[in-house]
Amino acid sequence: MGKGRLEAFSDGVIAIIITIMVLELKVPHGTDWTALKALSPVFLSYVLSFVYVGIYWNNHHHLFQAVHKINGRILWANLHLLFWLSLTPFVTGWMGENHFAPLPVALYGGNLLMAAISYTILVRALLAHHGPDSTLARAIGKDFKGYLSLALYLVAIPLSFLNPWIGVSLYALVAIIWFIPDRRIEKQIAE
Amino acid sequence: MGKGRLEAFSDGVIAIIITIMVLELKVPHGTDWTALKALSPVFLSYVLSFVYVGIYWNNHHHLFQAVHKINGRILWANLHLLFWLSLTPFVTGWMGENHFAPLPVALYGGNLLMAAISYTILVRALLAHHGPDSTLARAIGKDFKGYLSLALYLVAIPLSFLNPWIGVSLYALVAIIWFIPDRRIEKQIAE
Amino acid sequence: MGKGRLEAFSDGVIAIIITIMVLELKVPHGTDWTALKALSPVFLSYVLSFVYVGIYWNNHHHLFQAVHKINGRILWANLHLLFWLSLTPFVTGWMGENHFAPLPVALYGGNLLMAAISYTILVRALLAHHGPDSTLARAIGKDFKGYLSLALYLVAIPLSFLNPWIGVSLYALVAIIWFIPDRRIEKQIAE
Amino acid sequence: MGKGRLEAFSDGVIAIIITIMVLELKVPHGTDWTALKALSPVFLSYVLSFVYVGIYWNNHHHLFQAVHKINGRILWANLHLLFWLSLTPFVTGWMGENHFAPLPVALYGGNLLMAAISYTILVRALLAHHGPDSTLARAIGKDFKGYLSLALYLVAIPLSFLNPWIGVSLYALVAIIWFIPDRRIEKQIAE
Numbered sequence: 001m002g003k004g005r006l007e008a009f010s011d012g013v014i015a016i017i018i019t020i021m022v023l024e025l026k027v028p029h030g031t032d033w034t035a036l037k038a039l040s041p042v043f044l045s046y047v048l049s050f051v052y053v054g055i056y057w058n059n060h061h062h063l064f065q066a067v068h069k070i071n072g073r074i075l076w077a078n079l080h081l082l083f084w085l086s087l088t089p090f091v092t093g094w095m096g097e098n099h100f101a102p103l104p105v106a107l108y109g110g111n112l113l114m115a116a117i118s119y120t121i122l123v124r125a126l127l128a129h130h131g132p133d134s135t136l137a138r139a140i141g142k143d144f145k146g147y148l149s150l151a152l153y154l155v156a157i158p159l160s161f162l163n164p165w166i167g168v169s170l171y172a173l174v175a176i177i178w179f180i181p182d183r184r185i186e187k188q189i190a191e
Numbered sequence: 192m193g194k195g196r197l198e199a200f201s202d203g204v205i206a207i208i209i210t211i212m213v214l215e216l217k218v219p220h221g222t223d224w225t226a227l228k229a230l231s232p233v234f235l236s237y238v239l240s241f242v243y244v245g246i247y248w249n250n251h252h253h254l255f256q257a258v259h260k261i262n263g264r265i266l267w268a269n270l271h272l273l274f275w276l277s278l279t280p281f282v283t284g285w286m287g288e289n290h291f292a293p294l295p296v297a298l299y300g301g302n303l304l305m306a307a308i309s310y311t312i313l314v315r316a317l318l319a320h321h322g323p324d325s326t327l328a329r330a331i332g333k334d335f336k337g338y339l340s341l342a343l344y345l346v347a348i349p350l351s352f353l354n355p356w357i358g359v360s361l362y363a364l365v366a367i368i369w370f371i372p373d374r375r376i377e378k379q380i381a382e
Numbered sequence: 383m384g385k386g387r388l389e390a391f392s393d394g395v396i397a398i399i400i401t402i403m404v405l406e407l408k409v410p411h412g413t414d415w416t417a418l419k420a421l422s423p424v425f426l427s428y429v430l431s432f433v434y435v436g437i438y439w440n441n442h443h444h445l446f447q448a449v450h451k452i453n454g455r456i457l458w459a460n461l462h463l464l465f466w467l468s469l470t471p472f473v474t475g476w477m478g479e480n481h482f483a484p485l486p487v488a489l490y491g492g493n494l495l496m497a498a499i500s501y502t503i504l505v506r507a508l509l510a511h512h513g514p515d516s517t518l519a520r521a522i523g524k525d526f527k528g529y530l531s532l533a534l535y536l537v538a539i540p541l542s543f544l545n546p547w548i549g550v551s552l553y554a555l556v557a558i559i560w561f562i563p564d565r566r567i568e569k570q571i572a573e
Numbered sequence: 574m575g576k577g578r579l580e581a582f583s584d585g586v587i588a589i590i591i592t593i594m595v596l597e598l599k600v601p602h603g604t605d606w607t608a609l610k611a612l613s614p615v616f617l618s619y620v621l622s623f624v625y626v627g628i629y630w631n632n633h634h635h636l637f638q639a640v641h642k643i644n645g646r647i648l649w650a651n652l653h654l655l656f657w658l659s660l661t662p663f664v665t666g667w668m669g670e671n672h673f674a675p676l677p678v679a680l681y682g683g684n685l686l687m688a689a690i691s692y693t694i695l696v697r698a699l700l701a702h703h704g705p706d707s708t709l710a711r712a713i714g715k716d717f718k719g720y721l722s723l724a725l726y727l728v729a730i731p732l733s734f735l736n737p738w739i740g741v742s743l744y745a746l747v748a749i750i751w752f753i754p755d756r757r758i759e760k761q762i763a764e
Contacts, residue, residue: 005198005252007578012206012394015585019593020210022659024218027597027666031674050659054652061578061648075252076370079245086213086241093218101222179649196389196443203397203585211401215409266443267561270436277404277432284409292413387580387634394588402592406600457634458752461627468595468623475600483604 001070006078010060013082017089018053021046024093045096045108048172049088055178056085056115063123066136071129077122084115105164106157109171113153120146149174192261197269201251204273208280209244212237215284236287236299239362240279246369247276247306257327258317265320268313275306296355297348300362304344311337340365383452388460392442395464399471400435403428406475427478427490430553431470437560438467438497445505448518453511459504466497487546488539491553495535502528531556574643579651583633586655590662591626594619597666618669618681621744622661628751629658629688639709640699647702650695657688678737679730682744686726693719722747 025042028035060081091111095104123140130136152174160167216233219226251272282302286295314331321327343365351358407424410417473493477486505522512518534556542549598615601608633654664684668677696713703709725747733740 001256005202008199008581009202009206009248009252011578011582012203012585013210015582016207016210016589018655019586019589019659020214022663023214023593023596025660025663027663027670031667031671031676033676036676036680047656050652050656054649057582058645058648058652061582065574072249075249076245079241079249082209083238083241086210087216090213090216090218094222097218098222103222103224103227107227192447196393199390200393200397200439200443203394204401207398207401211405214405263440266440267436270432270440273400274429274432277401278407280404281407281409285413288409289413294413294415294418298418383638387584390581391584391588391630391634394585395592398589398592402596405596454631457631458627461623461631464591465620465623468592469598472595472598472600476604479600480604485604485606485609489609 003064003067003070006070006075007064010078010082011057014053014057014060014085017085018050018057021049021053021089021092024089024096041099042093042096045092045100048168048175049092051175051179052112052171053085053088055175056081056119059119059178063126063136066134066139067126067130068134069129070126074122074125074129077118077125081115081118081122084111084118087111088115100164100168102161102164105167106160109153109157109160109167112171112174113150113157116146116149116153120150145177148177194255194258194261197261197266198255201269201273202248205244205248205251205276208276209241209248212240212244212280212283215280215287232290233284233287236283236291239359239366240283242366242370243303243362244276244279246366247272247310250310250369254314254317254327257325257330258321259325260320261317262320265313265316268309268316272306272309272313275302275309278302279306291355291359293352293355296358297351300344300348300351300358303362303365304341304348307337307340307344311341336368339368385446385449385452388452388457389446392460392464393439396435396439396442396467399467400432400439403431403435403471403474406471406478423481424475424478427474427482430550430557431474433557433561434494434553435467435470437557438463438501441501441560445508445518448516448521449508449512450516451511452508456504456507456511459500459507463497463500463504466493466500469493470497482546482550484543484546487549488542491535491539491542491549494553494556495532495539498528498531498535502532527559530559576637576640576643579643579648580637583651583655584630587626587630587633587658590658591623591630594622594626594662594665597662597669614672615666615669618665618673621741621748622665624748624752625685625744626658626661628748629654629692632692632751636696636699636709639707639712640703641707642702643699644702647695647698650691650698654688654691654695657684657691660684661688673737673741675734675737678740679733682726682730682733682740685744685747686723686730689719689722689726693723718750721750 025039025046028039088111091104091108095101095108098104120143123143123146127134127137127140152170156167156170159170216230216237219230279302282295282299286292286299289295311334314334314337318325318328318331343361347358347361350361407421407428410421470493473486473490477483477490480486502525505525505528509516509519509522534552538549538552541552598612598619601612661684664677664681668674668681671677693716696716696719700707700710700713725743729740729743732743
């Protein structure tokens with residue numbers, strides 16, 4: 001089974017997710033700086049989510065460069081990842097419109113955690129299908145970044161109830177860690 | 192006539208359907224668990240519809256792997272399927288926002304039934320174009336799952352007026368039946 | 383210049399147009415048949431527009447099968463067509479929510495007319511680039527259906543002010559005329 | 574790394590941006606010309622933004638025809654461009670619904686300026702990856718149009734506070750300058 005349509009469908013879903021989030025930036029009625037300034041928490045959460053969805057697209061792109069074949073299990077593991085990503089506009093809107101209140105910030109992190117877990121499941125399904133000696137297996141390696149992210153989310157979520165800005169800062173930290181695309185795969189393919 | 196653009200267009204429409212459904216998950220005003228809990232029926236119907244649309248995409252993907260050529264009739268049979276799928280966000284929203292009331296649950300099933308019928312019509316149009324000795328014809332075979340689904344929908348819709356949860360349970364049962372992608376086609380292509 | 387991205391971009395835009403129209407089908411508050419019946423004009427206009435956008439996609443698909451090369455002028459002629467198609471959700475919503483009042487029905491026809499004119503311009507731009515002896519030129523021929531559609535729209539729009547249902551009936555008639563995809567191109571390519 | 578998915582993803586995001594802007598054209602309650610006329614500023618800003626997003630798609634299309642390879646930095650430079658383009662529906666809606674008030678017009682220009690800067694950054698990243706002797710480098714040349722646009726935006730934004738129509742006119746002027754796709758690249762590839 002070829003990977004073409006899985007890539008095309010994922011590109012479509014991720015493109016829509018990253019774009020419809022802007023619909024949460026509701027056009028304000030006033031025309032002065034005050035009206036605009038009131039939108040700043042919504043805008044800030046939009047930027048964070050745009051970067052996150054962008055990171056997922058970049059990593060998905062890198063990951064599938066080393067993929068040669070797929071199966072039914074991989075299709076569902078991919079849809080599972082898309083499911084959690086599809087909730088991003090909702091958790092982003094809830095966090096932004098409520099000025100980073102504790103529960104919305106924790107839920108935002110919970111969604112990031114589920115997306116990260118589902119990405120890990122997708123990687124495992126791909127590895128199981130390609131075998132331990134594949135380019136993919138060498139490219140993934142020990143997946144240090146992946147486990148570090150999971151750990152940081154698990155710390156950030158409870159701390160959000162103490163002070164939501166700790167949570168937001170840790171989410172931003174994970175984003176920075178991933179900002180650089182996964183060069184492991186680029187290297188392995190080059191070799 | 193090549194199948195490339197039909198696949199690309201279908202991927203686009205299905206990607207949008209599966210993603211805009213999340214817009215029915217309206218951001219609540221409160222920031223506590225009560226506000227979130229009030230969304231649970233909408234979320235539950237979102238999950239069910241996400242799985243259903245995912246199943247249709249998977250089956251469409253599998254089906255077209257064995258397709259070699261298309262014609263005008265197939266284009267319209269495919270658009271007919273996309274029409275019923277495009278109503279999914281509406282029936283999902285109506286069912287979720289009304290806490291699974293009888294008529295919305297029955298209408299949700301009616302939409303599933305129409306989608307299943309239109310999928311069957313699409314399969315018939317493809318079979319007519321490929322002939323009874325094609326890989327496709329061997330892969331489809333007797334289509335037991337397809338007829339079982341139609342029968343279950345026909346039972347579920349009237350029972351929804353008795354108790355909507357019977358309807359929802361039967362819809363979930365059909366989803367579970369289809370959860371595993373259509374291996375018949377994978378097998379036939381492998382042979 | 384290859385036609386691949388023009389096709390992909392057009393598929394994307396048309397897929398989104400045909401899908402976001404369903405957002406005009408607002409989820410009703412009631413859960414009985416009365417609530418559903420109140421939606422029937424919106425639903426009827428949704429069906430008409432779905433068929434129309436489907437026809438444009440089918441014809442676009444057929445048209446570009448005979449296209450071998452594009453240029454900057456063709457890119458803009460295509461965007462011009464997409465512009466009028468992009469207004470379909472708006473005119474559909476206005477017509478449906480106002481129960482087929484005269485001006486909304488006339489404007490709906492005006493939009494169909496502009497889409498048809500822009501499609502004709504696109505065809506002319508493609509013909510100019512491919513020459514009078516191309517497969518495309520032979521496939522288009524005298525374009526009887528195209529001119530008949532323009533004439534019917536020009537009749538339907540003023541008659542909508544007399545009785546909107548005359549307008550709607552003529553729009554439906556044009557849709558029926560085009561329902562069968564443009565076999566001229568299929569024939570020419572086969573030859 | 575191939576450019577295929579970057580093109581597909583960009584096509585998807587740009588297709589969605591150009592299409593969801595129409596959702597700002599809210600269906601009016603009245604059915605007469607007055608109701609329609611009240612929408613004219615929103616419609617005018619929709620047309621301007623449609624043309625602008627169309628220009629970006631055309632230029633992106635032309636640009637990537639001369640691109641042979643991409644890297645992680647280019648992926649992010651492209652996402653950065655898509656970020657500013659994704660804000661277009663918001664700034665368009667704010668400008669249109671407020672009848673071209675000074676601050677919304679200036680912000681619209683600010684968004685155009687950021688999109689232009691991010692496009693320039695993308696071009697630089699591509700040039701750095703392809704080298705000074707590449708087809709791409711020859712095709713871009715001195716990029717006179719690009720610098721002229723930046724200069725016109727920088728003039729238009731402050732003048733919008735004096736009279737918003739000066740700003741809008743200058744934005745329209747830049748659109749006219751870019752309306753003809755970037756023939757430099759077409760020429761270089763032809764050579």
